[in-house]
Amino acid sequence: xxxxxxxxxxxxxxxxxxxxxxxxxxxxxxxxxxxxxxxxxxxxxxxxxxxxxxxxxxxxxxxxxxxxxxxxxxxxxxxxxxxxxxxxxxxxxxxxxxxxxxxxxxxxxxxxxxxxxxxxxxxxxxxxxxxxxxxxxxxxxxxxxxxxxxxxxxxxxxxxxxxxxxxxxxxxxxxxxxxxxxxxxxxxxxxxxxxxxxxxxxxxxxxxxxxxxxxxxxxxxxxxxxxxxxxxxxxxxxxxxxxxxxxxxxxxxxxxxxxxxxxxxxxxxxxxxxxxxxxxxxxxxxxxxxxxxxxxxxxxxxxxxxxxxxxxxxxxxxxxxxxxxxxxxxxxxxxxxxxxxxxxxxxxxxxxxxxxxxxxxxxxxxxxxxxxxxxxxxxxxxxxxxxxxxxxxxxxxxxxxxxxxxxxxxxxxxx
Numbered sequence: 013x014x015x016x017x018x019x020x021x022x023x024x025x026x027x028x029x030x031x032x033x034x035x036x037x038x039x040x041x042x043x044x045x046x047x048x049x050x051x052x053x054x055x056x057x058x059x060x061x062x063x064x065x066x067x068x069x070x071x072x073x074x075x076x077x078x079x080x081x082x083x084x085x086x087x088x089x090x091x092x093x094x095x096x097x098x099x100x101x102x103x104x105x106x107x108x109x110x111x112x113x114x115x116x117x118x119x120x121x122x123x124x125x126x127x128x129x130x131x132x133x134x135x136x137x138x139x140x141x142x143x144x145x146x147x148x149x150x151x152x153x154x155x156x157x158x159x160x161x162x163x164x165x166x167x168x169x170x171x172x173x174x175x176x177x178x179x180x181x182x183x184x185x186x187x188x189x190x191x192x193x194x195x196x197x198x199x200x201x202x203x204x205x206x207x208x209x210x211x212x213x214x215x216x217x218x219x220x221x222x223x224x225x226x227x228x229x230x231x232x233x234x235x236x237x238x239x240x241x242x243x244x245x246x247x248x249x250x251x252x253x254x255x256x257x258x259x260x261x262x263x264x265x266x267x268x269x270x271x272x273x274x275x276x277x278x279x280x281x282x283x284x285x286x287x288x289x290x291x292x293x294x295x296x297x298x299x300x301x302x303x304x305x306x307x308x309x310x311x312x313x314x315x316x317x318x319x320x321x322x323x324x325x326x327x328x329x330x331x332x333x334x335x336x337x338x339x340x341x342x343x344x345x346x347x348x349x350x351x352x353x354x355x356x357x358x359x360x361x362x363x364x365x366x367x368x369x370x371x372x373x374x375x376x377x378x379x380x381x382x383x384x385x386x387x388x389x390x391x392x393x394x395x396x397x398x399x400x401x402x403x404x405x406x407x408x409x410x411x412x413x414x415x416x417x418x419x420x421x422x423x424x425x426x427x
Contacts, residue, residue, distance in 0.1 A: 296369075
């Protein structure tokens, strides 16, 4: 298996997704072996499933040599932008579905509109397919969807009640935060969790006024969401100046001392890679809301697959995407990671799965980031993460919120 974790200074690579079963031939493939580089985001797929796919795909496609490179989410925007502008880009890249608009605007992403029918696009989840379509053209191929839930350690949790409101959640977490155990492992920069709390309070990350965008983290509602985050984060030992990838939170949870983490259900598969003995010890529940009759609002995310225009193997890259986005791999990915498949016809694949049930319940209150190509630039600058750390380390919440809101306003309205 040709994997490697790339540091922030890494230059180029590729992330891939795609295809139905394994077609026996690749239209337009060159006679010489095609060496395809694929970028897959850290946490999207288990190593075992990637190894299985790579082996089977190369066996069925004798003229293809896959190099799968695992990418960290931190700093990915700059790396993808640089890759798309290069003359030696990866062949397939997994990107967040909210980032497709920004990348396609650069002109460096292959237009796959003519391939939608071949990819069974009529079966795609609408909410997952739409972010990949820009000005009527399909640049991103839907790969999977997911939202966060609470994963808890049944051994640490014991007979503690599962909370149904945010107040109960704080109380339960406080009681679990004793001795060697921490009530929750929550880093200071888990911004998608903050977004949910802000939405619960009636706030937003940014709003449109008079045809322009305005950062909104300085509203009373958004500040209330940040205050709740601060209270919850204090009930554990998570670093205040890092996100959930530094160190990887699934590795911390695998140590068996954290009562809970906020993550997609598929994080459990990553935990079991590190600590197989935790099998049957991981439980799930939706992020609690302000009242018991409604779960917490969650950020609904997902990933698309794109093919850079600079890829020297367009036909082979498309066949790879087709395989990763196809029924066979989608079924395997959903079962391995508890993700929602890209096809409506595969909705029953995970029936009876505890993690998916919790995710589905929370999905009813799912929200997305502001619908603008420039939102990816906001994420790339990490200004929300910096704001969170500033507040958690003693900064004045109102002053820091005004600062980050002004920065978001500037970025979203940039031409």
